[in-house]
Amino acid sequence: MLRLIVMVCISALILFAASTATFADGLPPPNVVINPTSIPVTQQPLPEQVKSKDVELVSPSPSIPAGLSQTSWLAHAAPTPPPTLLTRSRILFQVKAINCNPWEWCTATPQLHFIAKEYLKGFHVTQVTLRIGGREKVYDGSDAVLTLPQTGMQGTWIDYWAASDHDKDQSQNFRLKYRYVQSAPDTGLFRFDLLGQDWADQAPSGSLTWGLFPPLDKTLPMVLEQPLSVEYLHTTNRYFYLSGHLIQSGLVNISACPNGGLYANGSATPCGEKAGADKVLEWQNKYDEKIYTAALKYNIPARILKGILAQESQFWPISNDPYELGLGKFTENGAGMLLMWNIDYFLSTCIPVYGKTSCSSGYSSLNPTAQLMQRRSLMDKIGTRSEIDMLAGTLFASSAQINQMVVNTSGKEPAVLTTYEDMWKIATGNYYAGSGCIGTALQRINDGALKLTWEQLVAQMDGSCKIATIYVERVFRTSGYKTDDQLLQ
Numbered sequence: 001m002l003r004l005i006v007m008v009c010i011s012a013l014i015l016f017a018a019s020t021a022t023f024a025d026g027l028p029p030p031n032v033v034i035n036p037t038s039i040p041v042t043q044q045p046l047p048e049q050v051k052s053k054d055v056e057l058v059s060p061s062p063s064i065p066a067g068l069s070q071t072s073w074l075a076h077a078a079p080t081p082p083p084t085l086l087t088r089s090r091i092l093f094q095v096k097a098i099n100c101n102p103w104e105w106c107t108a109t110p111q112l113h114f115i116a117k118e119y120l121k122g123f124h125v126t127q128v129t130l131r132i133g134g135r136e137k138v139y140d141g142s143d144a145v146l147t148l149p150q151t152g153m154q155g156t157w158i159d160y161w162a163a164s165d166h167d168k169d170q171s172q173n174f175r176l177k178y179r180y181v182q183s184a185p186d187t188g189l190f191r192f193d194l195l196g197q198d199w200a201d202q203a204p205s206g207s208l209t210w211g212l213f214p215p216l217d218k219t220l221p222m223v224l225e226q227p228l229s230v231e232y233l234h235t236t237n238r239y240f241y242l243s244g245h246l247i248q249s250g251l252v253n254i255s256a257c258p259n260g261g262l263y264a265n266g267s268a269t270p271c272g273e274k275a276g277a278d279k280v281l282e283w284q285n286k287y288d289e290k291i292y293t294a295a296l297k298y299n300i301p302a303r304i305l306k307g308i309l310a311q312e313s314q315f316w317p318i319s320n321d322p323y324e325l326g327l328g329k330f331t332e333n334g335a336g337m338l339l340m341w342n343i344d345y346f347l348s349t350c351i352p353v354y355g356k357t358s359c360s361s362g363y364s365s366l367n368p369t370a371q372l373m374q375r376r377s378l379m380d381k382i383g384t385r386s387e388i389d390m391l392a393g394t395l396f397a398s399s400a401q402i403n404q405m406v407v408n409t410s411g412k413e414p415a416v417l418t419t420y421e422d423m424w425k426i427a428t429g430n431y432y433a434g435s436g437c438i439g440t441a442l443q444r445i446n447d448g449a450l451k452l453t454w455e456q457l458v459a460q461m462d463g464s465c466k467i468a469t470i471y472v473e474r475v476f477r478t479s480g481y482k483t484d485d486q487l488l489q
Contacts, residue, residue: 090119091162091171095198098145102194103202110180110192114144116162116171123166131159148180148192154415155179155193155213179213191216205301206399206423211413214420223303223476224424230292233302234285235310237478242283242314243268243276252276284315287327287388294392298342300399304428305392307478311471317383326382328391333434335375338390339363341397345390349377399427401435406452409442418452425454428475429468437465 096113100106116125125142132146133156142162149156155177163170176196183189195208204214205226214220227233244267246252247260254261254275261272268276287309295302309315312329319325323332339346340363350359354370363371381390402423406414414423430438441460442452450456458469 091116091125091164091169092119093117093160093162093171093174095176095196097192097194097199100190100192102192102199105183105189105191107188107190109190110148110178112146112148112158112178114146114160116142118142118162118164118166118169120164120166120169123164123169125162125164127163129161129163132156148178150180150182150190151178153179153181153213153215155195157211177211181216183216200299203299204420205295205299206420206427208299209396209399210403210415210420210423212415212420212423220421221476223307223478224301224421225303226295227292227302230288233288233292233306235306235478236281237284237310238273239280239284239310239314240267240273242316243273243280245314245316245318246276246279246283247272252279284310287315290385290388291392294389297389298392298396300392300395301424303478304424304475305388305395307475308395308428308431309388309391310478311474325379326387326391328387328394330379330382330387330391330394332375332379334394334431335378336363336371337401337435338378338394338397339371339374341400342393345393345397346374349374353377395427395431398431399423402426402430402438405430405435405439405442409439409446410452422452422454425472425476426457428472429454429457432471433465433468437461437468441465 094115094117096115098111098113099108100110114128114130116128118125126140128139128142128144130137130139130144130146132149137144137146144160146158156179157175157177159173159175161171161173176194178195179191179193181191183191193203193213195203195211195213200208205224207213214224243252244262247254247262247268248266252261252272252275254272257269257271257275259269261269261275263269273280288306291306291309292302295305309327313319313327315327317327319329321329324330328334339349343362346363347359350363350366353373354366358366358370363374366374378390381387403414406412406417410417418426426438438457440462441457444450444460445452445456448460450460454469454472458466461468
């Protein structure tokens with residue numbers, strides 16, 4: 001994982017030097033909201049009686065308040081600052097869908113009910129403002145109901161904020177994105193999709209991070225479909241190196257095989273493979289429960305995560321390389337990406353050791369010794385019950401990082417440049433090759449005004465970076481219910 005990053009760090013520096021919100025290592029500081037067209041905003045801590053899961057918020061700058069979830073931090077960024085932004089503001093929002101449940105087909109026109117509340121005692125919200133498609137509408141009072149117009153396939157952003165009678169106090173700007181499209185002319189059936197914190201668990205993997213809707217015509221490859229249950233994650237692939245490891249560990253009876261059932265490189269011979277077939281089938285599915293649980297937790301495609309483990313280690317947990325460890329060949333570079341880009345994960349590991357004050361500005365604000373200790377603490381999770389959860393968190397981090405890379409190079413959000421499937425291919429390639437390989441290619445695509453696809457990205461890569469295309473192809477082919485005799489040879 002990220003084994004090519006050292007070779008391409010110079011190109012990564014060149015790519016991100018143009019961004020005003022980056023460090024020299026090519027990564028944005030943690031106080032920058034990872035969302036297209038975002039700006040930093042100031043946020044007061046939540047009142048103790050308000051639960052973070054009930055409220056839509058943006059991440060503050062320069063620190064992340066305790067209790068703020070990463071999905072909120074990613075999903076609700078302000079494209080423009082409100083006219084007045086006072087640090088004393090405690091105006092918070094709740095948004096409810098009316099007439100149609102998000103992420104379902106329906107016949108009624110959907111509406112959104114915006115409810116604002118001022119948590120400063122003795123004061124009240126006086127106005128709610130909504131902006132959609134460049135048009136603003138002001139509602140007197142603390143709530144507003146918006147009947148949603150139809151959109152294109154990539155939907156429309158809604159920005160909203162409120163004002164109170166506390167010295168003309170105004171909230172920060174919130175936003176969400178919706179899609180409302182007809183299935184076919186004269187059918188009366190419409191699809192309503194909504195990207196916002198209250199519906200984070202319903203959104204397809206990556207959609208909330210990227211502000212990008214998947215297609216509705218069911219053309220997505222199986223690897224991007226979240227299995228309905230862990231049983232659907234079952235695979236029946238052939239893994240010759242896994243067979244070899246099982247044979248060498250004495251877990252397979254190869255008494256009938258010449259040469260111990262092994263080739264000189266440690267992989268199984270046809271005889272060894274046949275002898276170990278049942279064990280290989282069992283072994284490649286032994287981690288499915290943990291993979292599925294972790295994929296749901298971070299809302300990443302479970303089959304991509306399983307495909308990564310298949311490609312990295314063929315599910316054999318022991319590595320002979322001291323720098324690439326475990327099922328995902330985890331490295332310190334990978335640990336750094338996880339801590340930088342998965343804020344919830346970083347806070348969960350940092351706060352118990354260094355406290356909220358030291359951790360509130362993000363991983364990059366820690367001193368080098370503390371950063372090293374944080375990375376090493378993640379390396380220590382290899383081989384424990386937390387390993388697969390950590391790898392899933394790293395894949396989420398990769399998806400968040402490439403979102404910002406696309407924005408940095410193009411100044412545009414992914415939804416106007418590429419597809420849902422291509423973004424997951426880029427995220428998978430980034431997990432393997434690192435931001436140097438991906439970033440250089442993104443810059444060349446932007447400079448050449450080329451269309452952003454995974455194939456075009458690979459075409460712009462240098463030398464050894466191009467191996468990422470083989471990696472991604474193999475990960476996507478390990479999608480379940482498919483046996484490929486040539487897979488991972």
